[in-house]
Amino acid sequence: MKLLKDVYCLVDDLRIISNFDYSEELENVWFSVVIDDQGVQNRTSIYQKISDNNGGKQFCLALNLDCDTVTEALLQDICSFFFLLNYQHISAKPVVVLPGEEEVNNSLLSEKLNDVMKRQGLKEALYLNVQDELNLYSTFTDGDKENFRQLLKHKYSAPINLIHKGIIFVHIKDSSAISDVVSACSEAELNLKETQPELYYLLEENKALADNVHQLEDSVSFMQERLTHQNDYLAFIRSNNEAKEIQAFYNKQYEVLPLWYKRFGHVLKFLMRK
Amino acid sequence: MTGPAFTILTHCYYGLENIVEIISKVSASYHTNVLINCPFPSHTALKDVLVPDNFILRKSPNVGKDIGGKLVLLDTFMKLDLSSKYLVFVHDKKSPHLATGEQWFKDLLRIIEPTNISQILSEFEKDSSIGIVATKSAIKDEYDVKAKKYLSNNGDILLKLQEKYQVNPNDYRYIAGTMFWVRTELILNFFKKFHPLKVREELEYGNVMDSCSGTFTHSWERMLTWLVTAQGYKIKGI
Numbered sequence: 001m002k003l004l005k006d007v008y009c010l011v012d013d014l015r016i017i018s019n020f021d022y023s024e025e026l027e028n029v030w031f032s033v034v035i036d037d038q039g040v041q042n043r044t045s046i047y048q049k050i051s052d053n054n055g056g057k058q059f060c061l062a063l064n065l066d067c068d069t070v071t072e073a074l075l076q077d078i079c080s081f082f083f084l085l086n087y088q089h090i091s092a093k094p095v096v097v098l099p100g101e102e103e104v105n106n107s108l109l110s111e112k113l114n115d116v117m118k119r120q121g122l123k124e125a126l127y128l129n130v131q132d133e134l135n136l137y138s139t140f141t142d143g144d145k146e147n148f149r150q151l152l153k154h155k156y157s158a159p160i161n162l163i164h165k166g167i168i169f170v171h172i173k174d175s176s177a178i179s180d181v182v183s184a185c186s187e188a189e190l191n192l193k194e195t196q197p198e199l200y201y202l203l204e205e206n207k208a209l210a211d212n213v214h215q216l217e218d219s220v221s222f223m224q225e226r227l228t229h230q231n232d233y234l235a236f237i238r239s240n241n242e243a244k245e246i247q248a249f250y251n252k253q254y255e256v257l258p259l260w261y262k263r264f265g266h267v268l269k270f271l272m273r274k
Numbered sequence: 275m276t277g278p279a280f281t282i283l284t285h286c287y288y289g290l291e292n293i294v295e296i297i298s299k300v301s302a303s304y305h306t307n308v309l310i311n312c313p314f315p316s317h318t319a320l321k322d323v324l325v326p327d328n329f330i331l332r333k334s335p336n337v338g339k340d341i342g343g344k345l346v347l348l349d350t351f352m353k354l355d356l357s358s359k360y361l362v363f364v365h366d367k368k369s370p371h372l373a374t375g376e377q378w379f380k381d382l383l384r385i386i387e388p389t390n391i392s393q394i395l396s397e398f399e400k401d402s403s404i405g406i407v408a409t410k411s412a413i414k415d416e417y418d419v420k421a422k423k424y425l426s427n428n429g430d431i432l433l434k435l436q437e438k439y440q441v442n443p444n445d446y447r448y449i450a451g452t453m454f455w456v457r458t459e460l461i462l463n464f465f466k467k468f469h470p471l472k473v474r475e476e477l478e479y480g481n482v483m484d485s486c487s488g489t490f491t492h493s494w495e496r497m498l499t500w501l502v503t504a505q506g507y508k509i510k511g512i
Contacts, residue, residue: 047353051330076471080353083314083332083346092314119475121335121342225313229336232481 002027004189004203008097008128009178010034010062010171014049017057019175026182028207030088031057032097032169035078036064043077051084060088062097062130067108075116082122091217093126097169101131123221134166140177145184152188160199164206279395280455281307281351281358282386285343285365287336293366294325296386301326303388307356311343330354338477338491340365340452341498345470345477352465360398361461362386363498364453382453384409390512394455397510405507406499408454413511416496417446428488428496435493439468441504448499449509456502464501 003026010032011017017031033039033046050059061081065074081087082094089095096113098106106129114124130137136155138148148170156163170181193200254262282300286293290312301308307330314333325331334346344363351361364386367379384390385408394407416426424432436442441464465473476490483489503509 044353044355048355051350051354072472073469076469077353079471080349083311083334083350085331085333120471121337121479225336229481236481236483 003029003182003185004200004207005166005168005185006030007168007170007181007185008032008060008062009181010097010099010169012036012039013173014046016172016175016178017059018049020057020178026178029178029182030095031059032062033059034062034064034099034171040065040074043074047077047080050081050086058086058088060095060097062099063109063113064099065109067105067112070109070112072116075113076120078113079116079120079122082117082120082125089218090126090214092221093123095128096125097128097130099130099137099169099171103129103131128167128169130169132166134162135169136166137169137171139171139173140181141173145180148181149184149187152184153191156188156192163199164203278306278358279304280360280362281309281356281458282362282364283344283347283351284308284310285340285347286310286312287340287343288366290325293364294329296383297329297364298326300386300388300391301328304391307351307358309347309350311346313343335479336481337479338474338494339481340367341491341494342474342477344452344498345474348461348465348470352462352470358458360395360455361458362455367451367453381409381411382451384512385453385455393512397512398455398457401510403506403508404510405460405502405505406449406454406456406509407512408449408509410511412449412451412453413447413509414450415447426488426492427486428493431488431490431493432496435490435497436500439464439497441497441500443500443503445503445508446500447503447509448496450495452495452498454499457507460502460505460507463505 005028007029008031009016009029012034014033017033033050035043035046039046061078063078087094094117096110098110100106100109106127110125110127117123117125129135136151138144138151140148152168155166155168168185170177172178172181189200192203282297284293284297290310293310297308297310300306308326308328309330309332310325311332311334313336330350332346332350334343336342338345343365362385364383367382385394397407398404416424418425423429473494477494478489478491482491499509
């Protein structure tokens with residue numbers, strides 16, 4: 001199933017991800033593992049569990065941290081997550097969700113993290129701020145199901161220029177909530193398709209093109225990297241090729257000899273049938 | 275059931291195909307952990323190669339060439355709390371600037387040929403003072419004892435690193451190409467004190483060379499051996 005909008009399911013407990021049935025491929029649904037004060041304590045165990053899920057669903061981190069208490073060692077540990085194969089990257093940038101409400105804290109936290117990432121050769125992260133007014137954020141428990149539906153309804157009745165913007169973030173407490181979230185989103189989208197088919201079609205096209213752009217940006221980034229390295233190697237080979245040394249050795253040892261000496265050598269070789 | 279005797283830490287810059295084939299042969303004969311790092315971005319290359327499920331994969335930007343990749347894998351090894359008596363560092367070295375580059379790579383890879391592995395394991399078992407086993411021809415020495423200085427562009431950086439990390443070996447030989455077997459505890463003694471990713475921050479971005487001036491990347495190529503010899507262990511060439 002392909003949803004029109006990106007949906008990030010924020011999870012505190014990794015069992016939610018491991019219990020999730022991956023039989024149905026849900027496009028545009030992402031898991032975001034919350035790292036808060038408790039997550040900081042358990043970060044190694046989170047890393048180990050996520051690492052087991054090597055080929056599984058892509059995920060990203062949701063950093064709910066006070067920037068004053070964040071240490072460099074913690075930021076390095078966060079970078080380790082970005083090296084995992086299933087960490088979500090968009091346009092070659094690792095995605096980081098910021099669920100915190102304080103804008104200043106989020107901005108300082110992202111600055112600190114970018115600094116450590118740069119030293120690891122990583123591009124700046126793509127920060128998704130949950131509190132951005134264009135985004136939709138909700139917690140999802142059984143009691144909140146109807147509330148979530150209403151929020152979606154409200155989202156899809158916004159003016160056209162706002163509908164295609166924004167991301168849906170849902171804080172979920174158990175794995176069964178994922179299918180409820182997805183069905184509520186598809187319900188809202190179906191309703192939009194029936195009531196405003198042109199708009200739905202445009203949103204669908206817009207989403208497909210945006211995804212395509214991200215993939216192309218990934219490829220461009222990869223190609224640029226390869227091209228730079230190949231240019232470096234070519235320049236190095238041109239200036240330091242061992243063949244040049246061999247040629248210089250040949251010139252010094254043989255080429256400088258007088259012609260009569262070389263000719264005499266040829267005659268000798270001929271006589272010796274070599 | 276006992277854990278694996280050794281863990282192979284492999285950095286693949288040129289693509290997974292060849293190295294996965296070589297390592298699969300080893301892991302078919304021996305119980306081993308296999309950790310592979312690929313450069314990022316390179317997602318398309320990863321998708322196209324069939325990698326055994328038990329291989330642990332990582333992707334990281336090209337910082338510090340194979341040394342940076344191996345540090346990412348050491349971080350992974352430590353974070354996953356893996357254990358094995360020995361670590362084996364390998365990578366898909368090409369050295370296109372050397373006329374003998376291909377032969378050099380083949381020589382370095384001798385350490386993971388199944389026929390040589392039992393010999394290496396028995397060398398370690400026989401002599402507890404051996405810390406590193408590598409291809410004999412890869413053991414180099416750039417230290418001029420009389421002049422008390424390094425005969426390479428990396429001399430100044432090496433002196434700084436030695437002082438910073440207090441690594442002072444009596445034996446200045448090192449394994450060129452950074453492909454060798456090492457006792458795990460000796461490597462971890464150092465990296466438990468100095469986080470591998472913190473060390474990685476010092477390394478240069480891209481395919482740096484040390485032909486004109488010294489680099490931290492090439493200096494760490496030497497340091498990785500000296501971490502071990504500075505603890506009083508010796509190098510064995512095969």
